[in-house]
Amino acid sequence: MTSSGVRRGALGNWRFWLAHNSGVLTAAVLFLAMFTLYISNHSAGLTPAVATTAANKAVLLALVAMAQTLPVLTRGLDLSVGMVFVMANCIASVIVVGTVGEGMLGILAVLAIGALAGFINGAIVVWGRLQPIITTLATGAVYYGISLFVRPGPGGDVQSDIADLLTGQVFDVIPAALVVLLVVVLVVWIPYRRSVLGRAAYAVGSNEQAAYMSGVPVQRAKLLAYTLAGLLASIAGLMLTFNTYSGEASAPIAGSYTLNSIAAVVIGGTSLFGGWGSAIGSIFGAFVLRTIEDLLFVFDLPPLWQPLFQGVVLLIAVSLGAYRILRVRNRLELFS
Amino acid sequence: MHDRKPYLELKQISKRYGGVAALTDVDFSVYPGEIQAVLGENGAGKSTLIKIASGVTDPTEGEVLIEGKPVRFKSPTEAMRAGVVCVFQELSLLPEMTVADNLSIVDPPKWFGMIDAKGQRERARSLLKRVGCEDVHPLELVRDLPLSRRQMVEIAKALGRNPRILILDEATSALTADDVERVYGIIRELKASGVGILYVSHRMREIEALADTATVFRNGRKIETFPKGARSVDAIIEMMIGREVTHQYPEKPQPAADRSVALAAAHLAWGREIQDISFTLRKGEIVGLGGLDGQGQRELLLALFGVLKGVSGTVAVDGKPLMLDGPRKAMQAPLPMALIPEDRKTEGLMLPMSVRDNMTLAALPRLAGRFGVDADKENAAVQLMVDRLRVKTPDLLAPVSALSGGNQQKVVLAKWLMTEPGIILLNDPTRGIDVGTKQEIYRLMRELANQGAAILFYSTDYAELIGCCDRVLVIYDGRIRRELAGDELNERNLLQSALNIDATEQAA
Numbered sequence: 130m131t132s133s134g135v136r137r138g139a140l141g142n143w144r145f146w147l148a149h150n151s152g153v154l155t156a157a158v159l160f161l162a163m164f165t166l167y168i169s170n171h172s173a174g175l176t177p178a179v180a181t182t183a184a185n186k187a188v189l190l191a192l193v194a195m196a197q198t199l200p201v202l203t204r205g206l207d208l209s210v211g212m213v214f215v216m217a218n219c220i221a222s223v224i225v226v227g228t229v230g231e232g233m234l235g236i237l238a239v240l241a242i243g244a245l246a247g248f249i250n251g252a253i254v255v256w257g258r259l260q261p262i263i264t265t266l267a268t269g270a271v272y273y274g275i276s277l278f279v280r281p282g283p284g285g286d287v288q289s290d291i292a293d294l295l296t297g298q299v300f301d302v303i304p305a306a307l308v309v310l311l312v313v314v315l316v317v318w319i320p321y322r323r324s325v326l327g328r329a330a331y332a333v334g335s336n337e338q339a340a341y342m343s344g345v346p347v348q349r350a351k352l353l354a355y356t357l358a359g360l361l362a363s364i365a366g367l368m369l370t371f372n373t374y375s376g377e378a379s380a381p382i383a384g385s386y387t388l389n390s391i392a393a394v395v396i397g398g399t400s401l402f403g404g405w406g407s408a409i410g411s412i413f414g415a416f417v418l419r420t421i422e423d424l425l426f427v428f429d430l431p432p433l434w435q436p437l438f439q440g441v442v443l444l445i446a447v448s449l450g451a452y453r454i455l456r457v458r459n460r461l462e463l464f465s
Numbered sequence: 466m467h468d469r470k471p472y473l474e475l476k477q478i479s480k481r482y483g484g485v486a487a488l489t490d491v492d493f494s495v496y497p498g499e500i501q502a503v504l505g506e507n508g509a510g511k512s513t514l515i516k517i518a519s520g521v522t523d524p525t526e527g528e529v530l531i532e533g534k535p536v537r538f539k540s541p542t543e544a545m546r547a548g549v550v551c552v553f554q555e556l557s558l559l560p561e562m563t564v565a566d567n568l569s570i571v572d573p574p575k576w577f578g579m580i581d582a583k584g585q586r587e588r589a590r591s592l593l594k595r596v597g598c599e600d601v602h603p604l605e606l607v608r609d610l611p612l613s614r615r616q617m618v619e620i621a622k623a624l625g626r627n628p629r630i631l632i633l634d635e636a637t638s639a640l641t642a643d644d645v646e647r648v649y650g651i652i653r654e655l656k657a658s659g660v661g662i663l664y665v666s667h668r669m670r671e672i673e674a675l676a677d678t679a680t681v682f683r684n685g686r687k688i689e690t691f692p693k694g695a696r697s698v699d700a701i702i703e704m705m706i707g708r709e710v711t712h713q714y715p716e717k718p719q720p721a722a723d724r725s726v727a728l729a730a731a732h733l734a735w736g737r738e739i740q741d742i743s744f745t746l747r748k749g750e751i752v753g754l755g756g757l758d759g760q761g762q763r764e765l766l767l768a769l770f771g772v773l774k775g776v777s778g779t780v781a782v783d784g785k786p787l788m789l790d791g792p793r794k795a796m797q798a799p800l801p802m803a804l805i806p807e808d809r810k811t812e813g814l815m816l817p818m819s820v821r822d823n824m825t826l827a828a829l830p831r832l833a834g835r836f837g838v839d840a841d842k843e844n845a846a847v848q849l850m851v852d853r854l855r856v857k858t859p860d861l862l863a864p865v866s867a868l869s870g871g872n873q874q875k876v877v878l879a880k881w882l883m884t885e886p887g888i889i890l891l892n893d894p895t896r897g898i899d900v901g902t903k904q905e906i907y908r909l910m911r912e913l914a915n916q917g918a919a920i921l922f923y924s925t926d927y928a929e930l931i932g933c934c935d936r937v938l939v940i941y942d943g944r945i946r947r948e949l950a951g952d953e954l955n956e957r958n959l960l961q962s963a964l965n966i967d968a969t970e971q972a973a
Contacts, residue, residue, distance in 0.1 A: 142586075142604055145563070145602065145604035145605065146604075148606075149563075149604075149606075320578075320579055323579040323580045323582070324578070324579060324580065325571075325573065325580065328562075328566060328570070328573075328580065331559070331561065331562060331566075332559045332562065332570060334561075335559040335560055335561040335562055336559050336560060339557040339558060339559055340559060340570075341540070341541070342521070342541050342553060342557040343541070343557050343559070343567075343570050343571065343622075344540070344541050344542035344545050344570070344571045345570055345571060346542075400561075404559070404560075404561040404562070405561045
């Protein structure tokens with residue numbers, strides 16, 4: 130598609146919308162294809178129960194992947210999202226208890242703690258001028274330490290009315306977890322995407338110097354991105370608690386959610402170089418990764434195959450994004 | 466017209482970077498409704514002036530006043546809020562975002578606290594219309610636009626901020642003739658509505674067409690401000706050159722056209738930057754690349770070294786055709802090539818690595834022993850270079866980052882001399898280093914040429930080109946505009962051809 134060709138004609142805006150969202154659409158199509166394959170081979174078909182089970186699992190990674198998207202858009206990375214997720218889970222299993230009212234207060238407290246954890250990441254990156262990778266590697270260890278301190282062994286409880294409401298079905302059909310995800314998208318992502326600071330995050334990831342020269346609030350944009358990442362990861366942690374009715378400071382879970390969140394971000398069409406992508410893409414990226422697991426299950430393949438299969442999907446997704454190299458005119462640009 | 470008060474005023478401004486003075490004691494003002502041209506050679510202090518006026522850097526000394534009140538801009542944002550808007554030479558657009566996003570990147574139209582996408586599109590459409598770019602769709606990504614359109618978008622973005630002072634830094638360098646006319650029209654409109662315009666350009670013709678007054682800078686000092694027409698082009702050039710203390714340059718040998726050709730380039734072309742360039746470079750010869758900064762000289766050196774993709778035309782080294790396919794190919798040419806890059810910190814050196822490791826990086830295959838690199842051979846070769854170039858380093862194992870700029874540059878030179886190159890491409894090697902080291906580099910260049918090396922030397926310093934080179938190719942807009950040698954090679958001719966002024970036009 131040549132730019133001049135597009136510019137000349139009086140084409141509608143939809144064509145640009147399509148080009149801007151091609152990554153998201155690719156991930157969505159990939160997910161729908163895989164999910165259709167899964168359902169058509171499932172003995173029960175698409176029943177509310179099957180959908181709810183799938184949704185409850187997938188929404189956890191989708192939320193963590195959304196969290197990861199925000200720092201990535203600013204050309205950063207957050208290696209602590211999995212740890213904030215686990216920390217929220219552990220804290221929720223202690224304080225989201227009692228009556229419904231007390232449970233709600235607990236939820237607010239967990240969200241505040243998650244946002245604070247993200248804010249600390251952002252503050253160190255912005256004011257300490259440390260690299261995001263090493264900053265969040267360190268703070269991630271701290272957050273995991275806090276999880277262990279709060280919940281040395283697996284256990285705890287959760288307010289069961291809220292838990293059942295959010296992991297069950299709405300009108301006995303729609304998985305409630307999907308509704309939670311939709312609400313998060315509508316209340317957190319869309320306003321963020323259309324706010325000045327949200328767009329500033331894209332600007333910073335696209336070209337930090339030019340952003341600064343244009344008068345973009347660079348520091349506040351980064352701070353907000355990391356803070357919201359912490360908030361979204363803690364929402365995921367709450368959902369985990371509602372699913373399991375308990376908390377567990379599990380290092381493997383924290384680590385695998387962190388790494389899978391990066392994979393989901395990439396599959397969803399977001400560039401690790403920043404400035405390009407969307408949290409909606411990351412949701413579908415997360416769904417794709419989760420569906421792989423289910424596919425292996427219905428085809429009776431040994432679970433040992435799963436890492437291999439996931440790796441292949443990730444490689445294909447990344448290769449699609451690498452076509453940029455074919456267009457480079459100055460070889461030095463390959464390294465910048 | 467100066468009965469009014471200046472909108473922007475700089476008083477006794479000085480700026481030093483480390484020990485180097487970029488601006489010294491400059492008084493400068495811009496009045497509402499005035500178009501002021503800023504003239505000067507490369508490095509005369511024009512860009513520092515702009516950076517201070519637009520809040521990118523702080524002055525070391527002196528004050529900035531807006532409408533008579535002292536201000537201190539902490540960022541470009543604050544300058545913009547005060548009405549000083551700059552169209553930067555290096556574009557400040559965000560490539561991965563749409564034109565509409567870029568035009569309203571700060572203070573976009575809002576709807577319930579959120580960015581109003583539709584309002585933003587409308588705004589983009591009207592701004593684009595104002596600069597005559599109706600063919601650009603607001604939803605197009607900036608990275609998909611050609612350079613000339615991007616520059617127009619940049620101008621539209623500045624207009625959208627309702628400037629009181631608009632600074633245009635080489636804003637027309639990439640524009641087509643039609644667009645340039647349109648920009649002139651916009652500038653005159655702004656002038657009529659009382660906006661002060663600061664116009665930096667190397668193109669004398671543009672300045673004659675537009676400016677009310679002009680200010681000449683040289684070596685970080687303001688030389689004079691005068692109304693248009695008060696000085697002839699000749700006198701202006703004299704002012705820009707000034708009378709500098711000349712450096713001591715090594716003696717030039719007699720020109721020898723009978724020596725064999727080391728490198729012959731024919732019809733090289735690459736995008737806008739290089740357009741049909743042909744020349745030859747003989748063994749033992751130093752050929753300079755002159756002209757204003759950014760006319761394609763850097764790209765030419767990169768193209769010869771195989772860094773650019775899709776260069777058309779042919780290059781022959783020692784009579785044999787050379788494929789332009791990466792630095793490794795260039796280093797293995799019949800006469801090995803070496804490129805001393807412009808930015809030693811990013812393209813020349815591995816800063817945390819030692820002097821020794823940096824020096825031998827390109828020549829490691831020559832130093833191979835039976836088991837990997839022969840340490841004795843390596844140390845001996847490095848010591849030889851350190852002595853020959855008089856590199857001042859506490860130790861061969863000290864990190865390069867600990868050395869001064871001049872000594873760092875010597876390490877880069879040593880690295881390439883180790884490969885025993887037959888053709889040496891130098892990209893502004895003396896920028897930002899002290900006079901003593903400069904002289905050592907001049908001497909070394911001549912010494913290498915006398916030993917038979919062919920040298921292609923790009924410099925932004927005209928005195929240096931005259932002092933060092935046997936011939937100079939002056940580049941303008943990606944073409945060789947003129948070749949100067951012998952008595953013709955002087956500052957006046959160099960500057961005239963660099964500014965693309967014809968002798969006839971000058972007489973008129």
